Amino acid sequence: KTLIFLGPPGAGKGTQAQRLVAEKGFVQISTGDILREAVKNQTELGKKAKEYMDAGKLVPDDIIIGIIKEKLQELEGKDIILDGFPRTIPQAEALDKMLPQVGRTLDGVILFDVPDEEVIKRLSGRRVDPKTGKVYHIIYNPPPEGVEVIQRDDDREEVIKKRLEVYHSQTAPLIEYYRKQNKLLVIDATKSPDEVYKQLLSVVK
Numbered sequence: 001k002t003l004i005f006l007g008p009p010g011a012g013k014g015t016q017a018q019r020l021v022a023e024k025g026f027v028q029i030s031t032g033d034i035l036r037e038a039v040k041n042q043t044e045l046g047k048k049a050k051e052y053m054d055a056g057k058l059v060p061d062d063i064i065i066g067i068i069k070e071k072l073q074e075l076e077g078k079d080i081i082l083d084g085f086p087r088t089i090p091q092a093e094a095l096d097k098m099l100p101q102v103g104r105t106l107d108g109v110i111l112f113d114v115p116d117e118e119v120i121k122r123l124s125g126r127r128v129d130p131k132t133g134k135v136y137h138i139i140y141n142p143p144p145e146g147v148e149v150i151q152r153d154d155d156r157e158e159v160i161k162k163r164l165e166v167y168h169s170q171t172a173p174l175i176e177y178y179r180k181q182n183k184l185l186v187i188d189a190t191k192s193p194d195e196v197y198k199q200l201l202s203v204v205k
């Protein structure tokens, strides 16, 4: 299977992807995670990406498309979730070209539907375990005792606002793009993580 998780920052894409990975054997390809890892390791990619990410802007399409191409080749035959990719029309068009080349067809694009006010609450309370990458929330899903968590660099208020702006202007057009392809599946992502997961399972199978 080949799934895309589409939705605003903080919609719960990563949270639900981690669960599908744990319970259904999917592999998650999160362009955000790949970029953060590169920044941490100060690779060439990381050096290029950091300033865009810290500003809440998108990293240039050619860089991102290159990353995905490599991953698709590496993961041939596996069930995958594209988490946070594509994010622009040119990325989606590039993906449409790449998929048949690696023997895949797109099964569905899951739109995590959630309003901006909720996004702001979720992102300002998000914490991450840097050792495992597991995602928590100080109120909705507090980390277990003894687990040391950190806050993402881009989860500051000004950057959150910019990311939302970028989502509405550059990524939201993909909703129509995939609706026209008959691939769009909308889920109500304002519900609890368990309820969102249930909706996800019902549209994924």
Ligand code: AP5
Pocket (backbone or CB within 6 Å): 007, 008, 009, 010, 011, 012, 013, 014, 015, 016, 031, 032, 033, 035, 052, 053, 054, 056, 057, 058, 059, 060, 064, 083, 084, 085, 086, 087, 091, 122, 123, 125, 126, 127, 135, 136, 137, 138, 140, 141, 154, 163, 189, 190, 191, 192, 193, 194, 196
């Ligand atoms: P990326 O890492 O993809 O960030 P994002 O899209 O902004 O999404 P998030 O990871 O913030 O949110 P999420 O939907 O995964 O939510 P989560 O599950 O963590 O991208 C970061 C940056 O990298 C971009 O700004 C850009 O610069 C660059 N980049 C990445 N991909 C790119 C691309 N394709 N092109 C160009 N640039 C790219 O949940 C959020 C919080 O809510 C957590 O605290 C969680 O515990 C909580 N939560 C989750 N579900 C629920 C629920 N149901 N109820 C209550 N709380 C919940």
Ligand code: ZN
Pocket (backbone or CB within 6 Å): 013, 014, 015, 030, 032, 084
């Ligand atoms: Zn994420």
